[in-house]
Amino acid sequence: MPSFTLAVSRFCERWRIWVVLLELHGLPRSCSDVTRMGEPVSPSAHFDRLSVVWPRENFLKTKSESGGVMRQLTFIEPGKLEWWDVPAPKIVAGTDAIVRPLAVARCDLDYSTIIGSGLQGGPFAFGHETAGEVVEVGDQVTSVKVGDKVIVPFQISCGTCDNCRQGWTNACKSVTRGAVYGMKPICGEEFGGALSEFMHVPFADHMLVPLPDDIRPEVLAGGSDNIADAWRTVAPHMDKYEAPSVLVIGSGRGIGLYALQIALARGAKRVVYAEIGKGGEAMRMAKEIGAEVQQVPSAS
Ligand SMILES: [Zn+2]
Ligand SMILES: [Zn+2]
Structure with missing residues (x-):
């Protein structure tokens, strides 16, 4: 891992x-x-x-x-x-x-x-x-x-x-x-x-x-493709809860960032983007998009 x-x-x-x-x-x-x-x-x-x-x-x-x-x-x-x-x-x-x-x-x-x-x-x-x-x-x-x-x-x-x-x-x-x-x-x-x-x-x-x-x-x-994929990772699940919080564990790639935006657009109470490792451009973008960001140190 x-x-x-x-x-x-x-x-x-x-x-x-x-x-x-x-x-x-x-x-x-x-x-x-x-x-x-x-x-x-x-x-x-x-x-x-x-x-x-x-x-x-x-x-x-x-x-x-x-x-x-x-x-x-x-x-x-x-x-x-x-x-x-x-x-x-x-x-x-x-x-x-x-x-x-x-x-x-x-x-x-x-x-x-x-x-x-x-x-x-x-x-x-x-x-x-x-x-x-x-x-x-x-x-x-x-x-x-x-x-x-x-x-x-x-x-x-x-x-x-x-x-x-x-x-x-x-x-x-x-x-x-x-x-x-x-x-x-x-x-x-x-x-x-x-x-x-x-x-x-x-x-x-x-x-x-x-x-x-x-x-x-x-x-x-x-x-x-990727926007539709991102939508299905969050949207149908959010519909089951009132004002849900959403955590996206990111690889920093397209689908994760799209998912953040969809969660925010659909009124999530909290949207958190967590990334393992030193973080990079995607973390900065996630923050700019409006998500909370959390950097998780890698094991090595
Ligand atoms: Zn594709
Ligand atoms: Zn057919």
């Missing part, structure tokens, strides 16, 4: 992995927009500290610009990612949409994968938490139109099979079991990634979640 917690603790100071990634690949620091350190603090404002703004200036905005080819950030092996030119996705079925990612959040698993303790088996398209803009729809899509801003769930599902109708969209029977974006080793099939110029989204009416007009894409990019 001590070695595990120490290892996890090290993640705390490395949460800006996308910033590092984009620098490594020589791209402009438009992602510095993300931190917005000087802005007034509100619970939701902190979501975007875990996201990165897509460097739009250098990337394609319309599919017609692409000539059928787009750039895709591709995981090769731990510590090695490359921008590859790959075929741009196309509308295949009338229920499909094509989405241009505008902001991509760094999932906890992405970082583990990059340092070699997560997914294995590159090459595969990387990134799976995104909010973007619809750039093309099939002729049967009715709930979204070109230009709409949407969140793209990281798991692909149809919304109509037995499992989907019961809410088990992670086990949709209409697609390859475990079908996900940006994590081919999970399902064995490449569905593309969010750190690409375009994404193919089947079952668009079911899949795409409209982004409210007054919320920037970088704030809710993590809604694809």
